[in-house]
Amino acid sequence: MKTGKGTDGVAGRHRLLSFCILCLFGLYAATAANDEDTEREKSDSKVILLHTDKLTFDQYRHPGAQILTGNVQFQHEGVLMYCDSACFYEATNSFDAFGHVKMVQGDTLDLVGDVLLYNGLEQLARVRHNVVLTHRESKLYTDSLDYDRLYELGYFFEGGKLVDKDNVLTSDWGQYSPPTRQAVFNYNVKLVNPKFTLISDTLNYNTRTSMAEIVGPSNIDSGDNHIYSESGFYNTQTEEAILLDRSIVTNKGRKMVGDSLYYDSTTGIGEGFGNAVYTDEVNKNMLLGNYCFYNDSTGYAMATDSAVAIDYSQQDTMYMHADTFKLYTFYMGTDTMYREVRGYHKVRSFRTDVQSVCDSLVFNTQDSCITMYRDPIVWNAGQQVLGEVIKIYLNDSTIERIHVIDQTLSVERIDSVHYNQVAGKEMISYFRDGEMHETWVQGNVYVDYYMFDDDSLMIGMNYTETSELKLFMKDRKMDKIWMPASTGVIYPIVMIPPSRLYLSNFAWFDYIRPQNKDDIFIWRPKKAGTELKASYKHKAPLQSLDDIKKEKE
Numbered sequence: 001m002k003t004g005k006g007t008d009g010v011a012g013r014h015r016l017l018s019f020c021i022l023c024l025f026g027l028y029a030a031t032a033a034n035d036e037d038t039e040r041e042k043s044d045s046k047v048i049l050l051h052t053d054k055l056t057f058d059q060y061r062h063p064g065a066q067i068l069t070g071n072v073q074f075q076h077e078g079v080l081m082y083c084d085s086a087c088f089y090e091a092t093n094s095f096d097a098f099g100h101v102k103m104v105q106g107d108t109l110d111l112v113g114d115v116l117l118y119n120g121l122e123q124l125a126r127v128r129h130n131v132v133l134t135h136r137e138s139k140l141y142t143d144s145l146d147y148d149r150l151y152e153l154g155y156f157f158e159g160g161k162l163v164d165k166d167n168v169l170t171s172d173w174g175q176y177s178p179p180t181r182q183a184v185f186n187y188n189v190k191l192v193n194p195k196f197t198l199i200s201d202t203l204n205y206n207t208r209t210s211m212a213e214i215v216g217p218s219n220i221d222s223g224d225n226h227i228y229s230e231s232g233f234y235n236t237q238t239e240e241a242i243l244l245d246r247s248i249v250t251n252k253g254r255k256m257v258g259d260s261l262y263y264d265s266t267t268g269i270g271e272g273f274g275n276a277v278y279t280d281e282v283n284k285n286m287l288l289g290n291y292c293f294y295n296d297s298t299g300y301a302m303a304t305d306s307a308v309a310i311d312y313s314q315q316d317t318m319y320m321h322a323d324t325f326k327l328y329t330f331y332m333g334t335d336t337m338y339r340e341v342r343g344y345h346k347v348r349s350f351r352t353d354v355q356s357v358c359d360s361l362v363f364n365t366q367d368s369c370i371t372m373y374r375d376p377i378v379w380n381a382g383q384q385v386l387g388e389v390i391k392i393y394l395n396d397s398t399i400e401r402i403h404v405i406d407q408t409l410s411v412e413r414i415d416s417v418h419y420n421q422v423a424g425k426e427m428i429s430y431f432r433d434g435e436m437h438e439t440w441v442q443g444n445v446y447v448d449y450y451m452f453d454d455d456s457l458m459i460g461m462n463y464t465e466t467s468e469l470k471l472f473m474k475d476r477k478m479d480k481i482w483m484p485a486s487t488g489v490i491y492p493i494v495m496i497p498p499s500r501l502y503l504s505n506f507a508w509f510d511y512i513r514p515q516n517k518d519d520i521f522i523w524r525p526k527k528a529g530t531e532l533k534a535s536y537k538h539k540a541p542l543q544s545l546d547d548i549k550k551e552k553e
Contacts, residue, residue, distance in 0.1 A: 093120035123149035196222035239265035268296030284313035299329025321520035338366035464488035
């Protein structure tokens with residue numbers, strides 16, 4: 001099956017690639033800390049007491065400790081630590097600090113709290129009560145925080161809150177790495193931004209890129225937009241998302257699902273890659289393809305690469321396949337809004353009551369008309385209609401009439417040899433309850449019509465030539481015929497000349513007809529030589545001004 005790819009798909013892949021590079025940068029930063037030696041190193045550096053207002057000993061209550069009070073200050077491995085009072089265990093290279101605890105590392109990291117338990121050998125700092133970790137523009141609030149200086153990683157386990165720019169993240173458990181600026185949140189995760197809210201069970205967040213990495217079931221709500229994903233990336237500043245593993249994006253009854261998705265909440269642009277499905281639940285139709293694109297703000301959508309359009313607004317669903325489908329919305333948001341669905345190249349459709357093929361089509365919701373171009377054929381039960389252009393008018397998604405323009409041919413199969421046939425320049429067939437009940441034909445009309453007796457035995461054929469014809473059907477059979485004037489011959493069934501069995505443009509294309517909704521993917525062209533050649537329409541000669549002057553002279 002030949003497929004088509006539009007410029008929208010190329011642009012989409014460029015956007016996806018750029019976004020993924022940014023996401024991968026965040027992932028690299030997140031995993032950089034894991035490259036450290038897994039065997040923990042002991043620090044040989046001594047904790048240095050820089051200052052205290054008062055130093056005492058109490059071997060009974062604090063054996064082996066120096067009791068420090070007033071403006072206490074320590075230094076260890078380039079970090080300064082302050083408190084109101086402390087018990088300093090010089091032998092174990094550790095201390096317990098109390099009151100206005102503060103740990104300062106360079107000019108980018110501050111850690112404050114009420115209590116600090118510091119182990120110099122392991123380089124572990126345990127801070128309790130009213131804890132605030134400040135790193136550049138980000139602040140982490142919690143009641144209990146353990147900070148591992150060896151791996152430069154802080155983690156909380158009794159609930160915490162990270163404030164970064166416009167984002168406020170809360171969870172039951174989490175960790176933060178200042179070097180990589182990567183945070184990991186688990187259990188009851190909530191990210192609140194003035195523009196959206198993200199709720200998840202597990203989330204990774206980078207304060208450098210403002211990128212949230214989705215690693216568990218997550219829901220993102222921003223106005224009318226809703227995202228469900230279990231794997232992907234969400235840029236909290238630009239509101240762009242790369243979503244994996246059959247994520248779902250919904251907006252005002254429209255839904256996109258795909259193996260991977262790109263979505264921009266600010267522009268309303270969404271793209272689906274791999275088994276993508278775009279669903280309009282309001283109008284009850286779908287676009288499927290290995291690439292789908294839509295724009296909420298303009299109402300434009302497109303599907304290509306194994307593209308399928310499905311209309312399920314009525315009990316009988318219609319399935320259409322083409323290289324590419326495009327959906328346009330006009331006068332969006334007004335009372336006069338309407339849509340056009342355009343199918344390009346090798347269009348095949350199937351519905352229980354009607355099937356069709358053509359090269360391209362346009363469906364306009366303004367007049368509920370499907371216009372088929374280039375070798376179109378429509379089948380209804382045992383009836384086949386073809387011409388240069390076919391217009392199908394729908395009423396509540398049921399066929400109301402079919403208008404065939406130029407090189408019109410209507411064929412009704414009786415058996416493998418005999419066919420009722422009508423040919424002309426233009427034809428309109430009217431339907432009632434899904435069945436044809438009246439047909440009007442005009443312009444060089446030719447008719448082959450078989451007659452039956454009361455016992456339904458074929459008794460003859462009527463060959464007629466006329467300028468205009470009306471056929472009236474009843475119970476799927478010819479009931480009566482009207483024509484203004486005609487010439488013709490009635491042949492007994494056994495005396496029909498072989499040359500009269502079929503009109504000159506007769507063709508029966510049952511081998512092309514879609515058999516079911518899966519058969520729409522298999523393109524079967526007409527046999528060589530049976531394609532329609534567009535009729536040449538003569539134009540009236542136009543006189544030029546020079547010709548008029550010559551005639552007057």
